[in-house]
Amino acid sequence: MTQPLPSVMCMVTVYVSVPDELSAPLPAELHYDMADPYAVRLSLGAPAARPVDWVFARSLLAEGLHRPAGTGDVLVIPQRHCRPASVCIVLRSAAGAALVDIPASTVAAFLRRTDELVPPGTESPHIDMDRALAELTGRQD
Structure with missing residues (x-):
């Protein structure tokens, strides 16, 4: 049995707005695995x-x-007005x-914790190629 890999989790209240509606608070979680x-x-x-759930690049969040x-x-987008x-x-x-x-x-703070776990630029050695190929091919082992 393999041990689960370390992860970083952060609970936060965000404000969500959609067109023609007022902004509303919503519980959310940032997660890195x-x-x-x-x-x-x-x-x-x-x-x-x-x-x-929305999954996107860690580097996108850092640049933003x-x-x-x-x-x-x-x-x-960084906000400086509203x-x-x-x-x-x-x-x-x-x-x-x-x-x-x-x-x-x-x-x-969330990104600092992810960087401690896996510094930017060192991600590729952490990829489980067997698992990634199994997901791509739909193969179950």
């Missing part, structure tokens, strides 16, 4: 309700602390878009 060393997961609604970053479904000292994560899907405001200090 050495099994997927390039990614972070943002779970909205966790743990109170069935969460909605300092300057707008990302293209496509996830953008990360909610100073926050980071705005824009989540887009076919169903629409949502803006998630999260304190920049929380994001920075």
